[in-house]
Amino acid sequence: MSPTPDDPLVLVRDLRVTFTGGRAPVQAVSGVDLTVHRGEAVALIGESGSGKSVTLRALLRLHSPKRTVMEGTIRVVGQDVLALGGRALADYRGKVASMIFQEPLLALDPVYTVGKQIVESILRHENVSATDARKRALQLFERVRIPSPERRLDAYPHEMSGGMRQRAMIALALACNPQVLLADEPTTALDATVQIQILLLLRELQRELGLAIVFVTHDIGAAIEVADRIAVMYAGRIVEEGPARTLIRAPRHPYTLALLQSRAHGALAKGSRLQTIGGSPPDLAHLPQGCAFAERCRFAADACLATQPPALELAPGHQARCLRTEATAAAANAVTAMA
Amino acid sequence: MSADDVGGPRQPMLRVRQLVKHFPLKGQWGRGAGTVCAVDGIDFEVLKGETLGVVGESGCGKSTTARLLMHLIERTGGEIDFDGRTVGGRGLTLKDFRRQVQMVFQDSYSSLNPRLTIEDSVAFGPQVHGVEARTSVSRARELLARVGLEPRRFAERYPHELSGGQRQRVNIARALALQPRLIILDEAVSALDKSVEAQVLNLLLDLKEEFGLTYLFISHDLNVVRYISDRVMVMYLGQVVEIGASEEIFVAPKHPYTKALLASMPSMDPDRRTQEAPLAGDPPNPIDPPPGCRFHTRCKFAEPVCITRVPTLAGDGHAVACLMHEPGSGHSRAAGAAA
Numbered sequence: 001m002s003p004t005p006d007d008p009l010v011l012v013r014d015l016r017v018t019f020t021g022g023r024a025p026v027q028a029v030s031g032v033d034l035t036v037h038r039g040e041a042v043a044l045i046g047e048s049g050s051g052k053s054v055t056l057r058a059l060l061r062l063h064s065p066k067r068t069v070m071e072g073t074i075r076v077v078g079q080d081v082l083a084l085g086g087r088a089l090a091d092y093r094g095k096v097a098s099m100i101f102q103e104p105l106l107a108l109d110p111v112y113t114v115g116k117q118i119v120e121s122i123l124r125h126e127n128v129s130a131t132d133a134r135k136r137a138l139q140l141f142e143r144v145r146i147p148s149p150e151r152r153l154d155a156y157p158h159e160m161s162g163g164m165r166q167r168a169m170i171a172l173a174l175a176c177n178p179q180v181l182l183a184d185e186p187t188t189a190l191d192a193t194v195q196i197q198i199l200l201l202l203r204e205l206q207r208e209l210g211l212a213i214v215f216v217t218h219d220i221g222a223a224i225e226v227a228d229r230i231a232v233m234y235a236g237r238i239v240e241e242g243p244a245r246t247l248i249r250a251p252r253h254p255y256t257l258a259l260l261q262s263r264a265h266g267a268l269a270k271g272s273r274l275q276t277i278g279g280s281p282p283d284l285a286h287l288p289q290g291c292a293f294a295e296r297c298r299f300a301a302d303a304c305l306a307t308q309p310p311a312l313e314l315a316p317g318h319q320a321r322c323l324r325t326e327a328t329a330a331a332a333n334a335v336t337a338m339a
Numbered sequence: 340m341s342a343d344d345v346g347g348p349r350q351p352m353l354r355v356r357q358l359v360k361h362f363p364l365k366g367q368w369g370r371g372a373g374t375v376c377a378v379d380g381i382d383f384e385v386l387k388g389e390t391l392g393v394v395g396e397s398g399c400g401k402s403t404t405a406r407l408l409m410h411l412i413e414r415t416g417g418e419i420d421f422d423g424r425t426v427g428g429r430g431l432t433l434k435d436f437r438r439q440v441q442m443v444f445q446d447s448y449s450s451l452n453p454r455l456t457i458e459d460s461v462a463f464g465p466q467v468h469g470v471e472a473r474t475s476v477s478r479a480r481e482l483l484a485r486v487g488l489e490p491r492r493f494a495e496r497y498p499h500e501l502s503g504g505q506r507q508r509v510n511i512a513r514a515l516a517l518q519p520r521l522i523i524l525d526e527a528v529s530a531l532d533k534s535v536e537a538q539v540l541n542l543l544l545d546l547k548e549e550f551g552l553t554y555l556f557i558s559h560d561l562n563v564v565r566y567i568s569d570r571v572m573v574m575y576l577g578q579v580v581e582i583g584a585s586e587e588i589f590v591a592p593k594h595p596y597t598k599a600l601l602a603s604m605p606s607m608d609p610d611r612r613t614q615e616a617p618l619a620g621d622p623p624n625p626i627d628p629p630p631g632c633r634f635h636t637r638c639k640f641a642e643p644v645c646i647t648r649v650p651t652l653a654g655d656g657h658a659v660a661c662l663m664h665e666p667g668s669g670h671s672r673a674a675g676a677a678a
Contacts, residue, residue, distance in 0.1 A: 047532035048503075147620075161621035162397075191396035192559065196603040197616040218532065221605030225612050245609040262537035264566035265607070273544065274537040274566075280502065 009180055009212040010036040010059065013073040017054050017236075021067035024285040028054040030236040031072075033311070034214075038179070041206050041213040043227035043244075045220060045259075049281055051236040052216045056182050059214065060099055061089060077179055095125045097180035098173040102188050104165035108157040114168045115153030118175050125176040140171040144201060163194035170201065174209075181205070183215045187222055199225045220263065224248065229317070232256045235282050235292035238311075242318035250332060252314055252325040254297045257332055291322070299327040343439055343520060344387075346423040351384040352521055352553045353408065358382075358417035360403050364626065373626050377403040379577035380417070382652065385521065390547070390554040392568030392585065394561060394600070396622045399574040401557045405525045408555070409442050421521075438468055441514035445526035447506035451498040457509045458483065458494035464517050475516075482512040486542060504535035508542065515546065523555045528563065540567060561604055565589050573597045576625055576633040583657030593659040596634045632662060644669040 017029040029051040036042050044052040057063055058070060061081060074081040077096050084092055101107040109117055115137050122133040134153075141149035144167040157165055166186060173181060183202065187195040203226055206213050217223050223230050224244055231241040232255065240253035251257045261275040268274075279296040282288060288295070294304040303323055311319045322328065358381050366372030378400040385391045393401045406412045408419060410426065410433060421440065424431040444450040451460055461479035466472060480490040486508040488494075498506055507527065514522050524543070528536045540563065547554060558564050564571060565585055572582040573594065581594040592598045599617040606612050618637050623629060629636050635645040645662055648669065652660040662668040667675040 047534060161624075163621045191622065192561070192600060192603045193396060193616070193618040194621055196605065196613055197619070199605065200613065200616055203612075219605065220533075221607055224607060224609050225605045248607070248609060259533060262534045264537070264540065264560075264562045268566055270569075271544065273541045276538045276541060277534040280504075 007078070008035045008037050009077055010034065010214065011073070011075040012055075012059070015055065015058060015072035015074060016070070017051075017058050017063065018069040018071075019063075019067055020069060021064075022285070025069075026284045027236055027287055028284060029058065030287065032233075032236075032238055034231065034238070036180070036212045036214060038212055039206060039210045040229070041203070041215060041227045042229045042231060043215045043217060043223035044231050044233055044238075045217055045223050046233035047218060047281065049235075049284065050233040052233045053184055054236075055233070056099070056184055056214060056216045059180075059182055060093055060097060062099075091125065094121060094173075094178065095176045096178055097182060098176070098178045099182040099184060100166070100169050100173050100186050102185040104162075104169040105157055107169060108165065108172070110157055113154050113156055114160070114172070115155075118153075118172050121172060121175045136175070137171070140174055141168070143174070143205075144168075144171045146171070162190055163197060166190060166194075166198050167201070170198075170205070174205070178211075180212045180214070183213060185217055186215070188217070188219070195222070196225070202226050220248075220260070232259070235287065236284065237292065237321060239293065239322070240320040242315075246315070246318050250329070252318070252328050252332075253293075253320040253322045254299050254324070254328045254331075255293050256320075257328050297324075299324040299331075344422065348387050350387070350423050351420075352387045352422060353385040353555075354418075354420040354423075355381065355383050355408070356418045356420075358404070358407060358419065359415045360400075360407055360412065361415045375626050376577050376628055377625060378407065379628070381574075381577075381579045383572055383579060383582060385553060385555055386570075388551065388553055389569040390556050390567055392564035392571040393555065393557045393574060394559065394564050394571060395574035396559070396600075398576065398622055398625050400577040400625070401574050402525055403577075404574075405442065405523050405555070405557055408523060409440065410436070434468075438517045439519050440521045440523065441517060441519040442523040442525065443507070443510045443514050443527040445529050447503055447510055447530065448498060450510055451506060451513075453498055456495050456497060457488075457501070458490070460498075460509065461513045461516050464513065468517060479512070479516060482515055483509070485515075485546075486512045487538075488512070502535075504531050504539060507531060507539055511539075511542065511546070515550065518550075519552070521553045521555065523557070525557045526559070527556075529558060529560065536563070543567070561589075561601065573600070576623065576628045578633060579652055579658075579660065580634065581657075581659045581661075582652070583654075583659075587657050593657070593664055594634075594661050595638050595640055595663075599637075632660075640670075640672065642670055 012032055012034040015029055015032040019026040019028055032055050046052045070082055118137040119133040122136055137153055138149055141152060146152050146164060146167050187198050199222060205211055215226055227244050230244050230247045231238045234255050240256045258277045264274060277296055282292050290305040290307055291309050294300040309321045309323045311321050313319050358378055360378040362375040362377055364372040395401050407414050419426055421436055426436045427433050458479050461482055462475040465475040480494055483490045483494055488508055528539050556567055568585045571585045571588040573580050575596050581597045592601055602617040623636055631646040631648055632650050635641040640663060650660040650662050650665055652658050662670040663672040665673055
């Protein structure tokens, strides 16, 4: 069956990723569902160890097969990603979905010029001449707005500034016209004035090329600038997901609320203390039976410790895995009323 | 009031005049290849009991300034007075100065000795300064308890057995062990997750009140700087472009660079996302910085006079280095310009 235009480009169902290399197996991702349509940008946010990058890398099958067990379903543009092997997997990477990383200086090869790396990628995937590939590389550099593109194609990664390198990596990722762009903290290493340029570029590419973007970040601000929908991860699960506006204005999971409230922001009075989340995230090798956040949650009830809360549909497209969403709603409303 | 105080509360804790640091670059065949003007003639004061925030992009010289203040690197020129006395001069030896000024670095792991238990790390400094081993260890345990690390559980651990937030607490305890008066925090919370960052910021505020500390807080995160600082200094390519009370800088910035930096902060409102990047390109290389006003290459108000004339940092309280704010400078927007 061929995919229809309305089908989601990315469809993840009950994804479980377990790392088996250590003493005890680590459940980095335990049951993630994610749907991304054409032209849609979804941000995965969460703290270190929440499983956001592991989920993203699973979409491109970047985890070592020897030390990783992956279960569930990942369908990207109609292909069963977990079943791909050898040649088909190599064709999939870059042509269907491609990724940009946090540190372009590590992701790009230091001994080849950036132009050469883009040309190589095009020649690997498509049956075109080297001249045409180079022409395409030049267009890509113009597309991501690198000044004097002709000259920059012959530059080595170390000869470029941080923002320029990130643009070059985006050009490389787009070289074979993928439909899905995966971005792993793409602006974390950049300066503030450069970060906003890259965020705006991603938004523009999403709109003009109809890309589906999955964007991993720990910065809520960056997520808001780019994403239509935001998914909040905690201990390997998406605990809340919804349209960016809803999630920021009316969070329903206590962890989302706590994350929003712990941020330092301009409206805070001098000398006032920030709200913090007590305790620390659970050990992924020994996950609790119930809700993973219950131990740190101010609304936790006995039921929270006993079973895993199911995803609760609060409004179309807005879900939270929590038994006490009404408590969070009351707390969130109290904050809004005060402001 | 600390017993070390000599000048009284009105005397600045730290007075820096015309501080310069140039790093010569080694070229091929022993020839010089230019100079990195990391810090180029900066003047500022840190008042007793305040928190001075320092912001700027990479290469602006904020970390070099911190290292110069700590005398970790030798300055090319300029003067640093601590509480009215020249460091290394009469009355204040370098060792005495280092006891009163401590620093916390960004990388919590590399700034701790991996072979020492954290208790020994915290006790090490006082022992160097002549405190008996038993006394220093019991004091170290008190400090660990104070920063939230239960000594019975944590004192015997090694740095690799702790999380990033816990390690940064150890670094703070170590800085406090010598009963310093000024603590330089160089991106001390930048590597931490948001919820952990909030905990550490609260701790820093509590400690400041409890011990009557003065902070120099360096960060690229403007939200955090606004939250914690009484005054803010904005740096660009080795120079101070604006300095003033925190709320004045954030609410009514005067320098076009400060304005652009603030406008580059990601929006927290999904309905008011940033539409246009305030600045194009990356900050220029501090090797051979632009002549005149160093910001003229990226400034939308730049006029020919900005290339030839160097602005001076002027103004009481809220000082700015921009020709538009310098009467009679020749810039068309300056006061006294020919209409």
